Amino acid sequence: xxxxxxxxxxxxxxxxxxxxxxxxxxxxxxxxxxxxxxxxxxxxxxxxxxxxxxxxxxxxxxxxxxxxxxxxxxxxxxxxxxxxxxxxxxxxxxxxxxxxxxxxxxxxxxxxxxxxxxxxxxxxxxxxxxxxxxxxxxxxxxxxxxxxxxxxxxxxxxxxxxxxxxxxxxxxxxxxxxxxxxxxxxxxxxxxxxxxxxxxxxxxxxxxxxxxxxxxxxxxxxxxxxxxxxxxxxxxxxxxxxxxxxxxxxxxxxxxxxxxxxxxxxxxxxxxxxxxxxxxxxxxxxxxxxxxxxxxxxxxxxxxxxxxxxxxxxxxxxxxxxxxxxxxxxxxxxxxxxxxxxxxxxxxxxxxxxxxxxxxxxxxxxxxxxxxxxxxxxxxxxxxxxxxxxxxxxxxxxxxxxxxxxxxxxxxxxxxxxxxxxxxxxxx
Amino acid sequence: xxxxxxxxxxxxxxxxxxxxxxxxxxxxxxxxxxxxxxxxxxxxxxxxxxxxxxxxxxxxxxxxxxxxxxxxxxxxxxxxxxxxxxxxxxxxxxxxxxxxxxxxxxxxxxxxxxxxxxxxxxxxxxxxxxxxxxxxxxxxxxxxxxxxxxxxxxxxxxxxxxxxxxxxxxxxxxxxxxxxxxxxxxxxxxxxxxxxxxxxxxxxxxxxxxxxxxxxxxxxxxxxxxxxxxxxxxxxxxxxxxxxxxxxxxxxxxxxxxxxxxxxxxxxxxxxxxxxxxxxxxxxxxxxxxxxxxxxxxxxxxxxxxxxxxxxxxxxxxxxxxxxxxxxxxxxxxxxxxxxxxxxxxxxxxxxxxxxxxxxxxxxxxxxxxxxxxxxxxxxxxxxxxxxxxxxxxxxxxxxxxxxxxxxxxxxxxxxxxxxxxxxxxxx
Numbered sequence: 140x141x142x143x144x145x146x147x148x149x150x151x152x153x154x155x156x157x158x159x160x161x162x163x164x165x166x167x168x169x170x171x172x173x174x175x176x177x178x179x180x181x182x183x184x185x186x187x188x189x190x191x192x193x194x195x196x197x198x199x200x201x202x203x204x205x206x207x208x209x210x211x212x213x214x215x216x217x218x219x220x221x222x223x224x225x226x227x228x229x230x231x232x233x234x235x236x237x238x239x240x241x242x243x244x245x246x247x248x249x250x251x252x253x254x255x256x257x258x259x260x261x262x263x264x265x266x267x268x269x270x271x272x273x274x275x276x277x278x279x280x281x282x283x284x285x286x287x288x289x290x291x292x293x294x295x296x297x298x299x300x301x302x303x304x305x306x307x308x309x310x311x312x313x314x315x316x317x318x319x320x321x322x323x324x325x326x327x328x329x330x331x332x333x334x335x336x337x338x339x340x341x342x343x344x345x346x347x348x349x350x351x352x353x354x355x356x357x358x359x360x361x362x363x364x365x366x367x368x369x370x371x372x373x374x375x376x377x378x379x380x381x382x383x384x385x386x387x388x389x390x391x392x393x394x395x396x397x398x399x400x401x402x403x404x405x406x407x408x409x410x411x412x413x414x415x416x417x418x419x420x421x422x423x424x425x426x427x428x429x430x431x432x433x434x435x436x437x438x439x440x441x442x443x444x445x446x447x448x449x450x451x452x453x454x455x456x457x458x459x460x461x462x463x464x465x466x467x468x469x470x471x472x473x474x475x476x477x478x479x480x481x482x483x484x485x486x487x488x489x490x491x492x493x494x495x496x497x498x499x500x501x502x503x504x505x506x507x508x509x510x511x512x513x514x515x516x517x518x519x520x521x522x523x524x525x526x527x528x529x530x531x532x533x534x535x536x537x538x539x540x541x542x543x544x545x546x547x548x549x550x551x552x553x554x555x556x557x558x559x560x561x562x563x564x565x566x567x
Numbered sequence: 568x569x570x571x572x573x574x575x576x577x578x579x580x581x582x583x584x585x586x587x588x589x590x591x592x593x594x595x596x597x598x599x600x601x602x603x604x605x606x607x608x609x610x611x612x613x614x615x616x617x618x619x620x621x622x623x624x625x626x627x628x629x630x631x632x633x634x635x636x637x638x639x640x641x642x643x644x645x646x647x648x649x650x651x652x653x654x655x656x657x658x659x660x661x662x663x664x665x666x667x668x669x670x671x672x673x674x675x676x677x678x679x680x681x682x683x684x685x686x687x688x689x690x691x692x693x694x695x696x697x698x699x700x701x702x703x704x705x706x707x708x709x710x711x712x713x714x715x716x717x718x719x720x721x722x723x724x725x726x727x728x729x730x731x732x733x734x735x736x737x738x739x740x741x742x743x744x745x746x747x748x749x750x751x752x753x754x755x756x757x758x759x760x761x762x763x764x765x766x767x768x769x770x771x772x773x774x775x776x777x778x779x780x781x782x783x784x785x786x787x788x789x790x791x792x793x794x795x796x797x798x799x800x801x802x803x804x805x806x807x808x809x810x811x812x813x814x815x816x817x818x819x820x821x822x823x824x825x826x827x828x829x830x831x832x833x834x835x836x837x838x839x840x841x842x843x844x845x846x847x848x849x850x851x852x853x854x855x856x857x858x859x860x861x862x863x864x865x866x867x868x869x870x871x872x873x874x875x876x877x878x879x880x881x882x883x884x885x886x887x888x889x890x891x892x893x894x895x896x897x898x899x900x901x902x903x904x905x906x907x908x909x910x911x912x913x914x915x916x917x918x919x920x921x922x923x924x925x926x927x928x929x930x931x932x933x934x935x936x937x938x939x940x941x942x943x944x945x946x947x948x949x950x951x952x953x954x955x956x957x958x959x960x961x962x963x964x965x966x967x968x969x970x971x972x973x974x975x976x977x978x979x980x981x982x983x984x985x986x987x988x989x990x991x992x993x994x995x
Contacts, residue, residue, distance in 0.1 A: 283711075436840055441859075449715075454714040
């Protein structure tokens with residue numbers, strides 16, 4: 140049986156895993172698709188570099204065009220990462236009728252619509268399961284498993300680095316700086332951790348999830364992003380004491396045709412399934428009108444988990460090739476996006492205030508909440524042993540973001556509030 | 568655009584949900600498949616019965632052959648349940664080239680291979696996502712999401728009734744009989760609860776999961792089944808005190824071509840993702856060689872969750888119809904099953920013994936474990952206030968099932984062991 144030939148662009152962590160799985164599971168793959176799957180050429184940065192997998196020398200190339208213009212390669216697998224030159228290579232390969240499998244979240248989040256339009260024009264597949272939550276097949280689940288339902292909410296722990304940091308801060312009572320340093324030493328965080336701890340990596344992934352879940356043309360810039368750099372161990376202490384876990388949550392909501400998208404540190408009630416997702420694991424919680432609550436959990440990164448998703452996409456492309464139906468199963472986002480205003484975005488909030496410690500203060504503060512129609516679920520006032528100011532912890536009932544912002548602005552103008560220490564969204 | 572016509576067999580809970588979704592989400596469904604999906608005929612037991620959905624009278628029939636022989640119906644959806652007459656109807660519909668969507672776990676567990684062989688002969692689709700874990704798209708995930716991986720372990724909480732009972736016993740310290748009675752009053756358990764509490768319902772589902780996960784011809788009778796009827800509140804008390812949750816787990820394992828399959832009450836360590844799955848929710852934990860640990864969580868039953876999976880399968884069949892590729896994506900189990908012997912099945916065990924309360928007893932008992940090479944992780948001995956016998960709680964390291972059975976038989980022969988009160992598998 141004639142093999143299907145694959146061109147692999149990138150031989151870093153994920154690329155190496157792809158080689159291992161395609162070679163190690165060749166018999167299982169053949170049983171499923173009915174022919175061998177062969178990695179014909181691999182684009183590398185440096186031919187001479189030593190590698191942890193053995194690869195015949197003639198398969199390696201430093202020239203991308205040996206893959207893009209290869210007459211026998213049907214499938215191009217891009218695992219280089221970054222926007223350029225990946226985008227140029229992928230568009231050039233699509234132009235020549237090659238199908239694409241990619242793990243590139245930045246690229247699909249920012250230029251996904253352009254790439255998918257080109258693929259549709261050329262009747263090509265573009266699959267990118269590995270771009271979100273590594274080994275968790277969440278994109279297939281949204282597109283196929285929930286094709287019959289209306290998804291109204293997606294909440295994701297989709298960045299392993301920040302979940303590792305917050306889990307460790309919570310378990311050990313350690314500070315952000317201490318844990319970040321340790322994560323960097325262990326290789327769980329980059330030397331420049333901005334993309335992870337700033338929430339941008341999670342925002343890329345939420346862009347992709349919202350597009351597929353809500354069928355709208357979400358853009359990366361539609362995501363309100365706040366990272367974890369200002370989360371203190373005091374915040375996490377309060378969170379735990381009140382029955383919550385602090386998580387960096389991506390939250391996408393769709394109601395009556397209006398969408399909101401954010402990434403922010405969020406207090407998740409301990410009984411919620413997302414609360415027990417610890418360490419570098421990822422999980423995506425999906426709420427559908429008909430199905431209700433579901434959650435999908437697994438490793439969000441790593442050589443073999445990510446490669447599992449990449450090779451599952453290769454199998455899907457090859458099955459389509461065998462049936463002659465490539466490019467005919469993709470779902471393009473069909474609706475224009477309408478973003479929710481701050482009046483339409485609602486959630487519970489946690490607020491930590493430093494306030495003057497004398498009679499009547501609590502009354503003044505609760506009047507501010509009442510003025511903007513924010514009702515309160517719980518209020519805890521306690522003296523602060525390290526500070527002449529009292530600490531006031533408030534959890535609100537569901538309130539609009541605009542009302543909360545009015546409350547916070549009002550606090551700046553009244554003397555009894557010394558400082559708004561922390562404000563977090565609350566879920567679960 | 569010409570509609571695709573569907574014949575629905577059964578208008579109970581799930582059938583009603585299917586009508587609601589197909590009608591309520593018609594626009595979304597059309598956008599995905601490019602044509603209307605129309606429920607043309609519905610098989611009911613009694614035309615005169617009052618219903619919670621409004622259906623034109625001429626659509627209802629008491630005659631299954633009006634669907635099976637209908638010239639314009641392409642897809643038959645079977646949600647009657649039970650083996651017969653569902654099996655006869657499905658085979659007759661396949662014989663006439665109709666595609667099948669079913670939620671029937673008993674039927675697919677027991678007669679799946681026969682039905683899938685007939686479907687292959689006729690180039691028809693048979694999809695049955697709703698047969699396992701209601702709204703959780705776990706069958707697609709095994710077949711497509713993990714097509715590239717080798718799955719070695721599947722553990723499932725796949726019966727909501729028993730999980731509700733065990734969760735409530737754990738939370739409230741109540742007895743099995745009390746909670747069962749309450750579950751029956753609330754409609755969470757049947758008047759005759761045998762299929763649920765005896766573990767048979769879970770065993771049907773594990774049969775289906777193991778077939779798709781391991782690509783082997785598993786039969787229902789290959790599953791070792793033990794229900795929850797003998798779980799006492801004392802067992803659950805010990806379980807909690809030692810850091811475990813008692814769960815009815817289906818466990819399917821595959822190593823070196825050998826399979827083991829069981830359903831039994833199991834103590835799951837509280838840090839394991841399955842431990843926090845409570846109430847009527849279902850979850851399936853899947854371990855793959857490459858991907859590692861994953862888990863899929865959601866509602867295991869109910870009108871709308873189950874109907875979500877049924878309608879997602881209808882969408883998949885209709886997409887295949889549009890592409891002309893029905894019956895060409897199904898994966899038949901390809902390997903013959905080889906079951907593990909009791910020497911090959913290994914796990915940790917919890918054992919609760921009532922023993923004589925005098926010097927030397929512990930030594931005698933631990934010698935029995937040593938004789939059969941079962942090593943111990945922890946031993947707790949304490950006087951029993953209600954009993955002159957002492958209670959001895961033992962958790963072993965991983966041991967073969969055959970060794971454990973030898974240990975237990977040996978205990979019957981020595982006087983110091985008054986009674987083996989409980990033995991449970993331990994996971995996590």
